[in-house]
Amino acid sequence: MPDGAAPVLDVRGLKTVFRTRGGEVHAVNSVSFHLKPGELLGVVGESGSGKSVTMMSLIGLLPSPPAEVRAGQVLLDGRDLLKIDANELRDVRGAKIGFVFQDPMTSLNPVFTVGSQIMEPLIRHMGLTKAQARERAAELLALVGIPDAAKRLKDYPHQFSGGMRQRVMIAIALACDPDVLIADEPTTALDVTIQAQIIELVKDLRQKLGMAIVWITHDLGVIAGIADRVMVMYGGQVVEQAPVRQLFSDPRHPYTRALLKTIPSLHGARAARLQAIEGQPPILNAAPVACPFRARCAHAHARCETENPVRRAVDGLDVGQGHDVACHWTPEDAA
Amino acid sequence: MSAPLVQVRDLKMHFPIYSGILRRRTGAVKAVDGVSFDIRAGETLGLVGESGCGKSTVGRALLRLYEPTAGSVVIGGDDIATLSPAALRAKRPMMQMVFQDPQASLNPRMTVQAIISEPLDEQSDWDRDRKQARVLELMDQVGLNRRFANRYPHEFSGGQRQRIGIARALALSPKFIVCDEPIAALDVSIQAQVVNLLEDLQDNLGLTYLFISHDLSMVRHIADRVAVMYLGRIAELSPRDALYDRPLHPYAEALLSAVPEPDPSREGARQRIILQGDVPSPANPPKGCNFCTRCPKVFDRCRVEKPDLVEVEPGRLVACHLFPAITKSSLAQPGGTEATEPKQLGEVQ
Numbered sequence: 001m002p003d004g005a006a007p008v009l010d011v012r013g014l015k016t017v018f019r020t021r022g023g024e025v026h027a028v029n030s031v032s033f034h035l036k037p038g039e040l041l042g043v044v045g046e047s048g049s050g051k052s053v054t055m056m057s058l059i060g061l062l063p064s065p066p067a068e069v070r071a072g073q074v075l076l077d078g079r080d081l082l083k084i085d086a087n088e089l090r091d092v093r094g095a096k097i098g099f100v101f102q103d104p105m106t107s108l109n110p111v112f113t114v115g116s117q118i119m120e121p122l123i124r125h126m127g128l129t130k131a132q133a134r135e136r137a138a139e140l141l142a143l144v145g146i147p148d149a150a151k152r153l154k155d156y157p158h159q160f161s162g163g164m165r166q167r168v169m170i171a172i173a174l175a176c177d178p179d180v181l182i183a184d185e186p187t188t189a190l191d192v193t194i195q196a197q198i199i200e201l202v203k204d205l206r207q208k209l210g211m212a213i214v215w216i217t218h219d220l221g222v223i224a225g226i227a228d229r230v231m232v233m234y235g236g237q238v239v240e241q242a243p244v245r246q247l248f249s250d251p252r253h254p255y256t257r258a259l260l261k262t263i264p265s266l267h268g269a270r271a272a273r274l275q276a277i278e279g280q281p282p283i284l285n286a287a288p289v290a291c292p293f294r295a296r297c298a299h300a301h302a303r304c305e306t307e308n309p310v311r312r313a314v315d316g317l318d319v320g321q322g323h324d325v326a327c328h329w330t331p332e333d334a335a
Numbered sequence: 336m337s338a339p340l341v342q343v344r345d346l347k348m349h350f351p352i353y354s355g356i357l358r359r360r361t362g363a364v365k366a367v368d369g370v371s372f373d374i375r376a377g378e379t380l381g382l383v384g385e386s387g388c389g390k391s392t393v394g395r396a397l398l399r400l401y402e403p404t405a406g407s408v409v410i411g412g413d414d415i416a417t418l419s420p421a422a423l424r425a426k427r428p429m430m431q432m433v434f435q436d437p438q439a440s441l442n443p444r445m446t447v448q449a450i451i452s453e454p455l456d457e458q459s460d461w462d463r464d465r466k467q468a469r470v471l472e473l474m475d476q477v478g479l480n481r482r483f484a485n486r487y488p489h490e491f492s493g494g495q496r497q498r499i500g501i502a503r504a505l506a507l508s509p510k511f512i513v514c515d516e517p518i519a520a521l522d523v524s525i526q527a528q529v530v531n532l533l534e535d536l537q538d539n540l541g542l543t544y545l546f547i548s549h550d551l552s553m554v555r556h557i558a559d560r561v562a563v564m565y566l567g568r569i570a571e572l573s574p575r576d577a578l579y580d581r582p583l584h585p586y587a588e589a590l591l592s593a594v595p596e597p598d599p600s601r602e603g604a605r606q607r608i609i610l611q612g613d614v615p616s617p618a619n620p621p622k623g624c625n626f627c628t629r630c631p632k633v634f635d636r637c638r639v640e641k642p643d644l645v646e647v648e649p650g651r652l653v654a655c656h657l658f659p660a661i662t663k664s665s666l667a668q669p670g671g672t673e674a675t676e677p678k679q680l681g682e683v684q
Binding site: 046047161163164191192193194195196197199200218219220221222223224225244245248258259260262263264265266267270271273274275276277278280281296 | 385386492494495522523524525526527528530531534549551552553555556579589590591592593594595596597598599600601602603605607609610613
């Protein structure tokens with residue numbers, strides 16, 4: 001990946017809060033990250049860790065109320081997306097940033113043909129005529145590996161299988177040649193053999209088109225095979241961020257370390273017992289004043305109760321550039 | 336680990352398709368189409384496959400939550416598939432089920448106490464105190480705090496709800512439990528807690544499990560033997576280590592190679608078998624081998640003749656023409672062709 005290139009997307013100190021009858025839920029707490037051109041950033045975390053809410057906050061996809069983006073900057077080409085109005089934001093969505101959602105059945109409109117759904121952004125954002133859009137839509141369907149593309153434009157979503165629908169979603173997201181593609185658990189609803197097909201497709205498209213990708217998942221296996229860099233989220237915060245090989249070979253945060261140990265392996269020695277992470281994920285009903293992982297952490301000490309750790313570099317590079325972790329403990333403490 | 340507790344022979348579960356104005360029966364979805372296997376007492380048989388392959392249907396038909404179309408399911412000496420309703424009811428305590436979605440399988444209007452004691456209400460004539468004591472004992476066993484007995488399911492997290500479901504399944508001291516994707520709805524960090532609990536319970540209570548899952552690495556952890564299903568039939572049934580070290584059936588091989596692994600260097604070096612296309616519809620399975628439309632090693636015979644599940648190496652059963660049988664399989668009833676409708680049961684409904 002080009003080092004030192006200016007990031008296409010730069011997110012700083014993003015805070016998103018949901019206001020509910022039961023009080024506020026602090027779903028995203030000071031999340032910062034950037035995305036370089038052509039890079040694939042993996043975002044890992046369990047449900048409720050804030051990974052999807054973070055990405056939806058970026059482009060105003062959360063319903064407000066109850067959601068409220070309370071602080072932060074989202075810089076795309078130097079423009080702050082949190083400051084622009086709804087119309088301008090609509091020009092960004094679909095044109096500059098494409099989005100692929102988890103469930104391809106519920107994110108495609110069942111009463112429109114697949115063709116008209118691919119043509120819509122082309123006509124809206126790129127000003128193509130219907131005929132041009134139809135031609136381009138057929139090209140896109142062929143690009144994502146759907147056989148007999150021109151004919152299938154007239155089909156409805158229910159006439160496609162799950163994997164094929166996800167290919168259609170990817171075609172829509174890529175329609176306007178976006179700089180950034182955000183894929184929110186794009187393979188979670190699919191079977192493993194179909195997942196393998198989609199992953200190969202995305203790898204292939206990346207080489208052809210060169211867009212930067214944010215890939216959200218809870219599956220560390222998928223991340224290992226596809227990401228350049230990984231961001232681990234827990235309790236609405238980034239707890240660790242590193243190049244992919246470093247994250248797997250030298251995880252620094254106790255949560256990342258525990259997570260890697262808890263997954264049974266497909267090869268090698270079989271553990272007699274799985275290493276569980278005891279306890280439950282935190283309830284985020286207040287702004288964090290302590291480490292969100294402290295209750296489940298094997299290395300928690302007094303400081304973790306009173307001070308929420310900030311991200312610090314592990315390898316001497318600036319935070320966000322190399323390997324960083326938000327933890328008061330270091331593995332060297334244990335040695 | 337000796338005599339089989341569960342013996343399934345040529346189990347078929349076809350769901351009729353009705354169409355037209357007269358709602359005439361025009362076909363059938365062959366969700367399970369001739370499945371045979373044994374589960375030995377005390378072992379865990381893993382049942383893996385992709386969505387729609389019929390693995391959950393096998394689990395449900397085994398406990399006769401569906402009326403099987405054909406075949407026999409002998410559990411502890413009785414053929415579950417043909418028992419009269421009264422005899423089946425008497426048999427229920429020994430076989431139970433843990434469901435996938437703990438949110439949907441617990442009644443939101445019942446307290447934990449009421450949920451766990453419901454099987455006791457149905458099957459025992461115990462008095463209230465005795466049932467109460469048993470509920471609290473079960474809550475201890477599955478790691479739920481006794482003080483939560485009067486709470487409702489929504490007050491619990493996913494992992495805790497699954498513990499409630501497990502306690503309910505244990506209430507009548509069953510011998511055999513069908514675990515239908517018990518961890519699929521849970522987060523990674525919680526999955527290990529539930530799997531460890533299931534293993535502890537197996538050790539302490541001598542349970543036998545059918546563990547249905549699409550998570551191949553978790554099945555490697557928990558199962559002793561593993562059956563791989565594809566489109567309503569078993570493709571391969573092998574001891575765990577043999578299957579994972581050297582899968583024989585081309586589908587088992589492709590399935591295992593498709594699982595992403597949390598190891599970037601291994602992922603980079605990996606030769607992945609990418610299967611083309613999608614699973615055919617079980618209403619209209621291909622002639623010949625079910626896998627012949629996607630198999631990378633397909634040849635002419637596969638398109639005309641269905642392979643039987645036969646023993647191809649000691650302890651390994653494979654349904655593929657590439658692997659000739661070494662013995663006459665112990666699972667005598669071959670299953671497969673429409674002609675061999677078993678005698679015990681005609682078509683129900």
